[in-house]
Amino acid sequence: MQIFATFEHSIFIEMAISQLEENGVQDIFAVPLDNRLEERKLFDTIHRSDGVSLTQTGLFLAVAFSTIGASKGFVLDWGPIYWGLIGAVFGCVLGFLFDLVVQRKRIKKEKSLKGKASEVILIINCEESQKKQVEKLLWDNLALGVAKVSDYDETV
Missing domain, CATH: 3.30.70.120 (Alpha-Beta Plaits)
Incomplete structure (x- = not known):
């Protein structure tokens, strides 16, 4: 045995x-x-994925901000198309940065957990x-x- x-x-x-x-x-x-010496990778490659997407929140906010921008664009100078695109880009960048900060904090938290290895x-x-x-x-x-x-x- x-x-x-x-x-x-x-x-x-x-x-x-x-x-x-x-x-x-x-x-x-x-x-x-042997313990892992290298840091975990934040961005996925074509050969490895951890199942965490950094674009989901960005895409959600892009839709929300483009809708708001397009509706406000009817009364603004550049019109609804430009303001819709500006809102989409702003929402996408804001969501990506939010996910990036959250994932970095999660990785640091996992590293500092007092669990036994x-x-x-x-x-x-x-x-x-x-x-x-x-x-x-x-x-x-x-x-x-x-x-x-x-x-x-x-x-x-």
């Missing part, structure tokens, strides 16, 4: 490994994870009879997540 556990890089993973060795589990493999994966091979004991030991040493994979032989 294989048991996978994720931990923060702390003294608790060292304690878990030493307790596992004391309990007779010898096949333990720890893998440190997995930094080390612990892979343990043990007997089926040791499963409960190993799992309890991992949870007691503050594992962030634990998964079990049973070894089974397919006899055909």
Whole structure:
């Protein structure tokens, strides 16, 4: 049976490994994870998209401001077509800038969240009879997540 556990890089993973060795589990493999160093990209490319659109608010405001501009353009000098286009451009730019500021704040907020990130994966091979004991030991040493994979032989 294989048991996978994720931990923060702390003294608790060292304690878990030493307790596992004391309990007779010898096949333990720890893998440190590399954290992302580069910033998340704000603009999408043709090959990658995060599902966030920076144009939706801009297009909505373009329609609203072009309608207002066109209706007010009947009494203004340049006429409804020019004022409708001016309103559309102004609304589109305003909405794009609004979405840009909101997304940047969201990315900063996600970066500064105090949530715990997995930094080390612990892979343990043990007997089926040791499963409960190993799992309890991992949870007691503050594992962030634990998964079990049973070894089974397919006899055909």
